[in-house]
Amino acid sequence: MKLLDFLQKEAIAPTLAATDKAGVLAELAQVLVATGKVASAPAAVQVLQEREKLGSTGIGEGIAIPHGKIKELDQVVAVFGRSTSGVEFDSMDGAPVNLFFLLMAPENSASTHLKALARISRLLKDRSFREELLQAASRDDLFEIIAREDEKY
Numbered sequence: 001m002k003l004l005d006f007l008q009k010e011a012i013a014p015t016l017a018a019t020d021k022a023g024v025l026a027e028l029a030q031v032l033v034a035t036g037k038v039a040s041a042p043a044a045v046q047v048l049q050e051r052e053k054l055g056s057t058g059i060g061e062g063i064a065i066p067h068g069k070i071k072e073l074d075q076v077v078a079v080f081g082r083s084t085s086g087v088e089f090d091s092m093d094g095a096p097v098n099l100f101f102l103l104m105a106p107e108n109s110a111s112t113h114l115k116a117l118a119r120i121s122r123l124l125k126d127r128s129f130r131e132e133l134l135q136a137a138s139r140d141d142l143f144e145i146i147a148r149e150d151e152k153y
Contacts, residue, residue, distance in 0.1 A: 001115045003123060003150045006076040006103075009143040011035050013081040014136070016100070021089050025049065025066060028079045028102040037077040037104070044070060044104065058091030062134075063124050067103040067117060076105045076116045080142065082133065099124070099133055123149055 013031050018024040022045075029044035038044050047068035051057065058064040079102040086096030101120045105113035124130060129149050136142045 001112075001119050003078070003119055004147055006116060007078040007080060007146065008035060009139065011037075011077070011079045012139045012142050012146075013079065014139045014142055016081045016083040016087070018083070019085075019087060021052070021087065022049070024064075024081065024083070024087050024089070024097075024100060025052075025102075028066065028081050028100060031079045031081070032077065032102070032104065035077075035079075037073065038070065039072060044068075047104075048102070052090075056090035056092070058089035058097050059121070060091050060093035060095065061124075061127075062086065062095060062098040062130065063101075064089050064091065064097040064099070065101045065103060065117060065120055067105070067113070069105050069107045069109070069113065071107050073104060073106040076103065076109065076112050078103050078116070078120070080146065082136075082142070084134075099130060122153065 018027045025048045029041040032038040051068045057066045081100040089097040
């Protein structure tokens with residue numbers, strides 16, 4: 001499974017405006033709606049907030065992978081968002097988060113959902129990749145960096 005199987009260029013938000021966890025989840029959900037993948041941002045946010053109650057999806061090193069399942073989807077979809085200033089996200093290491101990969105999957109897709117999470121996690125282990133994402137100037141640059149890294153594995 002490749003990241004670009006479920007991440008479109010239009011689903012990249014190079015400059016998140018939100019300054020807190022709830023705001024980031026709402027902003028990322030709005031991108032899902034804008035790409036036509038999900039009909040209701042509030043419904044997506046509710047799913048994401050329920051997941052966050054189980055434990056933060058802030059995995060450390062400036063990364064969060066908020067995720068959940070929603071009935072209306074027929075395939076896994078992702079949104080990438082970047083906050084240049086960083087957002088407090090209750091991460092495991094206590095550090096603010098700059099890089100967000102939102103992942104939404106159909107309700108009956110446990111295997112695909114886990115494969116997508118694993119793919120994102122594997123790519124983000126590379127410090128130089130994370131640095132490139134932080135330094136990219138535009139949505140096009142971010143997409144190009146992600147596509148290049150996606151082809152390596």
